Amino acid sequence: MMPVVEPNLILRLGTHAEKEYFDKTLRFFDGLAVNANLVEATPGATASLLVRFGGKKRELPFYIDPMTYAFGEYADRKGVLRRDLDWIKSDQKRNGELIRDYKRSYSKLANQLGDPFAEALERNSSVTWNDFNNSNIESACSQVAEYQLHRIAEEFSSDSELVQFIDKVPRPVAVYAPYFYIEPSNENEWLDLNLRLATTTARNITSHPVHIMICADSSFLLNKKFIERIKAELPSTGVKGVWFWFSAFQEDSASIEHLTAFRNLVETLSDKVSVYSRHGGFFSMALSKHGLSGLSHGVGYGEQKDVIPIIGQSTPTVRYYLPQVRRRFGVPQIERCFDSLEIKTPKDFYKKVCGCVICKGIISDEIHAFAEFGEMHRSTPKSKRLAQTPAAAKRCRYHFLLSRIAERDWIKSASNEEIIGKLKAAAELWGTQTTLSGGTTHLERWQEVLK
Numbered sequence: 001m002m003p004v005v006e007p008n009l010i011l012r013l014g015t016h017a018e019k020e021y022f023d024k025t026l027r028f029f030d031g032l033a034v035n036a037n038l039v040e041a042t043p044g045a046t047a048s049l050l051v052r053f054g055g056k057k058r059e060l061p062f063y064i065d066p067m068t069y070a071f072g073e074y075a076d077r078k079g080v081l082r083r084d085l086d087w088i089k090s091d092q093k094r095n096g097e098l099i100r101d102y103k104r105s106y107s108k109l110a111n112q113l114g115d116p117f118a119e120a121l122e123r124n125s126s127v128t129w130n131d132f133n134n135s136n137i138e139s140a141c142s143q144v145a146e147y148q149l150h151r152i153a154e155e156f157s158s159d160s161e162l163v164q165f166i167d168k169v170p171r172p173v174a175v176y177a178p179y180f181y182i183e184p185s186n187e188n189e190w191l192d193l194n195l196r197l198a199t200t201t202a203r204n205i206t207s208h209p210v211h212i213m214i215c216a217d218s219s220f221l222l223n224k225k226f227i228e229r230i231k232a233e234l235p236s237t238g239v240k241g242v243w244f245w246f247s248a249f250q251e252d253s254a255s256i257e258h259l260t261a262f263r264n265l266v267e268t269l270s271d272k273v274s275v276y277s278r279h280g281g282f283f284s285m286a287l288s289k290h291g292l293s294g295l296s297h298g299v300g301y302g303e304q305k306d307v308i309p310i311i312g313q314s315t316p317t318v319r320y321y322l323p324q325v326r327r328r329f330g331v332p333q334i335e336r337c338f339d340s341l342e343i344k345t346p347k348d349f350y351k352k353v354c355g356c357v358i359c360k361g362i363i364s365d366e367i368h369a370f371a372e373f374g375e376m377h378r379s380t381p382k383s384k385r386l387a388q389t390p391a392a393a394k395r396c397r398y399h400f401l402l403s404r405i406a407e408r409d410w411i412k413s414a415s416n417e418e419i420i421g422k423l424k425a426a427a428e429l430w431g432t433q434t435t436l437s438g439g440t441t442h443l444e445r446w447q448e449v450l451k
Contacts, residue, residue: 008294202238300397331374
């Protein structure tokens with residue numbers, strides 16, 4: 001019988017500009033995740049943050065993602081397999097010239113992790129499965145584990161003012177084995193390597209639980225051979241946990257077939273190891289009734305993520321998260337539903353939409369104040385397009401975080417049938433609103449899969 005667990009909700013730190021949100025809401029979350037490239041970009045600030053939240057006073061569990069996949073092969077937006085590591089480079093001005101070189105954070109990370117990661121940057125070509133052999137796989141796994149366990153303490157020991165706090169430096173709750181993106185044209189080689197790296201790490205690291213990250217394209221969910229290998233071979237690696245990251249897998253637009261495959265994968269593995277979703281939302285939390293131990297996402301984003309980000313993309317508008325529908329919408333879309341749903345007063349809004357402290361603070365006197373969540377302006381006098389104001393974006397982020405915390409708390413005590421009932425009620429009410437442009441169809445798919 002599949003284990004029913006309480007979902008652990010882990011907040012991922014994207015940049016230190018998000019520190020305010022962590023200060024005010026992190027105590028309501030179950031953990032904190034930080035990427036190693038952020039550690040290297042701002043080592044002092046990141047170390048201080050982890051001690052502050054993960055130290056003896058709060059003891060919040062945290063994870064350091066070693067980001068080893070960044071040094072591997074990747075497929076670009078045109079589907080072309082690339083080994084040039086260009087996605088971790090940037091245009092930089094040096095001596096008056098514009099050159100393209102590795103971002104400082106990734107260059108420092110490669111040096112911290114050692115070979116074959118540092119060697120890949122030197123030759124300007126990605127790590128491949130052929131770079132690991134019997135003579136170096138042990139050292140590579142050991143170096144990646146040691147980085148996670150000791151990098152923060154090293155930062156404190158190198159500072160004359162911080163060294164006195166060295167005994168307060170916490171350790172991550174688990175250690176990730178090195179991992180790489182499993183791209184379709186060489187799936188067997190990459191899967192073999194990822195499992196081997198996990199096995200080696202689990203055998204050598206006994207002080208902490210070892211976790212494996214399965215990072216692959218979302219198409220692999222329907223790859224029967226791949227999924228069966230994961231189910232059969234992963235438990236024998238000796239890891240205590242597995243994190244699934246299926247690139248571009250979006251819970252609210254995924255097909256029934258993809259969602260069902262993910263549920264079945266969770267159910268099969270959850271009685272052997274703890275199962276997590278690296279980027280998940282409400283559907284992932286609902287899978288706690290089917291064995292999922294936890295999920296992570298960012299501050300108002302990150303419920304899904306492509307392995308390779310879109311370079312140069314402008315900052316997206318932070319849309320309002322509609323709690324009943326478990327999805328984000330534009331403020332005007334939601335406003336146009338008010339008349340037909342008889343939402344005419346602030347009390348109506350609190351009852352039918354959201355009653356979190358952010359919403360009550362904004363919509364205290366009249367319903368029209370809801371528009372403040374979508375407030376727009378011209379960011380500069382020369383701007384040709386309107387953009388969301390920073391204040392509106394902040395409201396939407398705080399509202400999302402509070403909504404997600406409330407969802408986690410409710411799911412802990414709700415039954416699978418109650419979750420399905422909530423989804424059904426929301427589909428019947430909000431699904432009739434034409435202004436939402438078919439943005440509620442995922443509710444029916446989720447009901448079907450959760451049954």
